[in-house]
Amino acid sequence: MTIQQSWTDLVATATLALQAGDPVLASAIERVGPCTLVPDPNLFEALVDAIISQQISVQAADAIMARLRALLPPGPIQAQFLATLDERQLQAVGLSMQKIRYIRDLCTHVLSGELDLQQLPELDDEAVIRALTAVRGIGRWTAEMILIFSLGRLDVWPVDDLGLAEGLRLLYGLEQRPTRKELLVFGERWRPYRTLATWYIWRTRRLLIQSNRVKTRIVSL
Numbered sequence: 001m002t003i004q005q006s007w008t009d010l011v012a013t014a015t016l017a018l019q020a021g022d023p024v025l026a027s028a029i030e031r032v033g034p035c036t037l038v039p040d041p042n043l044f045e046a047l048v049d050a051i052i053s054q055q056i057s058v059q060a061a062d063a064i065m066a067r068l069r070a071l072l073p074p075g076p077i078q079a080q081f082l083a084t085l086d087e088r089q090l091q092a093v094g095l096s097m098q099k100i101r102y103i104r105d106l107c108t109h110v111l112s113g114e115l116d117l118q119q120l121p122e123l124d125d126e127a128v129i130r131a132l133t134a135v136r137g138i139g140r141w142t143a144e145m146i147l148i149f150s151l152g153r154l155d156v157w158p159v160d161d162l163g164l165a166e167g168l169r170l171l172y173g174l175e176q177r178p179t180r181k182e183l184l185v186f187g188e189r190w191r192p193y194r195t196l197a198t199w200y201i202w203r204t205r206r207l208l209i210q211s212n213r214v215k216t217r218i219v220s221l
Contacts, residue, residue, distance in 0.1 A: 007038065007039065007152060010152075010154060011035050011037070011196065014154060014193035014195075014196040015029060015034075015035060015196060017193055018190060018193055018196055018197055018200070021189065021190070022189060022190070024171060024172060025171075025190075025197060025200060025201075028171055028200050028201070028203075028204045029200055031204070031207065032200055032203045032204060032207065035196060035199055035200070037148075037149075037195075037196075037199050039148075039149065039150055039151060039152030040149060040150055040218045041150060042076040042077075042150070042218065043117045043120060043146065043150050043151075044076070044077060044078060044079055044106075044110060044117060045076045045077040045078075045218060046145070046146055046149055046150040046218040046219055047106055047132070047135075047138070047142070047146060048068075048077050048082065048103060048106070049061075049065060049217050049218050049219040049220075050138075050142040050145045050146060050219045051099060051102050051103060051106065051137055051138065051142060052064050052065060052068075052095070052099065052103075053145075053217075053219055053220075054099070054137075054141075054142065058213065058220060059213075060094070061217065061220070062213075062216055062217065062220075063094065064093055064094040064095065065216070065217050066216070067092075067093035067094060068082075068090075068093045068095075071085060071089060071093065072085075079106070079107045079110040079111050080111065082103065082107055083104070083107040083108075083111060087100060090103070098137070099137070101136065101137070102135075102136055102137025102138070103137075105135055105136040105137065106135050106136075106137070106138070109134070109135050114134075115131060115132070115134070115135060116131075119131075120132075120146075120151065121151060125147055125153055125155070125156065128143060128146070128147060128151065129143040129144070129147075132146060139160075140160065141158055141160045141161060144156050144158040144161075145158070145219045146219075147195075148195055148198070148199075149218050149219050149220075150218065153195060154192060154193055154194075154195045154196065155191060155192045155193065155194050155195060156194060156195045156198065157183075157184075157187040157190075157194035157195075157197075157198060158198060159180050159183040159184055159187070160180065161198075163202055163205060164183070164198055164201055164202065165177040165178055165183060166205060167201040167202055167204055167205035168183070168186065168201055170204065170205055170208050171201060171204050171205075199221075202221055203221060206221060
C-alpha cells in the first residue's frame with residue numbers, strides 16, 4: 001500500500017479534519033498539541049512488543065521489554081536471535097508460558113516465511129489483520145496496534161482497547177465506559193481518520209490521569 005503524501009502532511013490533514021468535525025475532540029487536540037505518532041517500521045519488534053503488552057500494565061511491559069533487550073544484540077529485536085533464547089531465559093524476563101508459546105510461534109512463522117513481514121505494507125488493513133492473526137496469540141487488537149504504530153494506517157479504531165474506552169469516557173464525561181457496540185457507533189464520526197482520533201483520546205487520558213512516562217517501546221505512547 002503506497003502512500004504518496006508524507007506522514008507529516010497526512011497527520012496535518014487528519015488533524016484539521018478532526019478539529020473541524022467535533023468540538024469536543026478539537027478542544028482535546030488543542031490541549032494535547034501536535035500529534036507525535038511516528039510509525040516505526042520494525043515490524044517484528046512491534047509484534048513482540050504487542051504480544052508482551054497484552055493484558056498487563058504499561059509499566060510491566062516496559063520492564064519485560066527492557067530485560068528482553070538485555071539478552072539480545074543491540075538494535076531492533078530480530079527473530080533469528082530471539083528464537084535462540086530458551087524457556088528459562090524467557091521466563092526470567094517475566095514472560096508467562098503462554099506468551100512464550102506465542103513468541104515462539106511468531107518466530108517460527110517469520111523464519112519459515114509463512115508470515116512475510118515485508119509484504120504487509122502492501123496489504124490493506126483487513127488483509128494485514130488476517131495475516132497476523134494466523135499466528136498464535138495475535139488477535140485483532142494486537143494486529144490493530146501494528147497497523148497504528150508500525151504501518152501508519154490512518155483509519156484504525158481499536159474498539160477492544162481499554163485505554164480507548166476509558167479515555168472516551170473521560171473526554172466526553174460519560175457515566176460509564178462505552179461498550180464495544182457503542183464504541184463502533186461512536187467512531188463513525190471520525191472516519192477516515194480514526195487512528196488520529198484514537199491517539200488523541202489516548203493522550204487526553206494520559207493528561208487527565210497525569211501520566212508522564214517516557215515512550216520506550218514501539219507499541220506505546
